Amino acid sequence: MSRPLPPAFYARATVAVAKDLLGHRLVSTVGGRRCAVRLVETEAYVGPHDPASHAFRWHRSRRNEAMYGPPGSLYVYFTYGMHWCANIVTEREGYPAAVLLRAGEPVEGVELMRRRRGGVRDREIASGPAKLAQALGITGRLDGHLVLGPPLWVEVGEPLDHRRRGTSARIGVRRGERQRRRYFEKGSPHVSRPRG
């Protein structure tokens, strides 16, 4: 009997997705009007062995059920009593892993997004996971939906230059955070921390 493949084996795909999403456009037609951000910050929650993941130790509940869905599903959760945050599921059905969409640069329908966000300036529109969700109209109604078409999908954008790529520890994570699984565009004013 041989050793099982280590958790790191399964982490690779999710990490790759988190990195590769930078530069692509997240498009929303929620509410009938189109708007979009260019993704500039993501985080990887790589599976049941990730202590920061909502699916740590295969935890499964009504809240995180969507993490067990097929790749390309949305996992939208409610946190801190008032905010929605959106993830894209990355691994095979039944293996819970996802990428948190943390920040985006407004590129289309900016005034619509600004209105949803209470009239803030451009750099405040989607510079954080809950801000991004609010700007695009993402709520729990989209939990479990596929991001392959309306009302929410990802369009191909310019790949991010390697010089502009930054990595750090994840934000707001305390439980055994050793790896650097936050990926962002260096120097962007639209990330959730100044310049990353």
Add this chain to the structure above:
DNA sequence: CTTGAGATGTTT
């Protein structure tokens, strides 16, 4: 610019 407290409800 920075820091810190309060909001607000679900999950553990």
Add this chain to the structure above:
DNA sequence: AACATCTCAAGA
């Protein structure tokens, strides 16, 4: 009691 957060007011 913590939480994959945000806003606002106050200070430097």
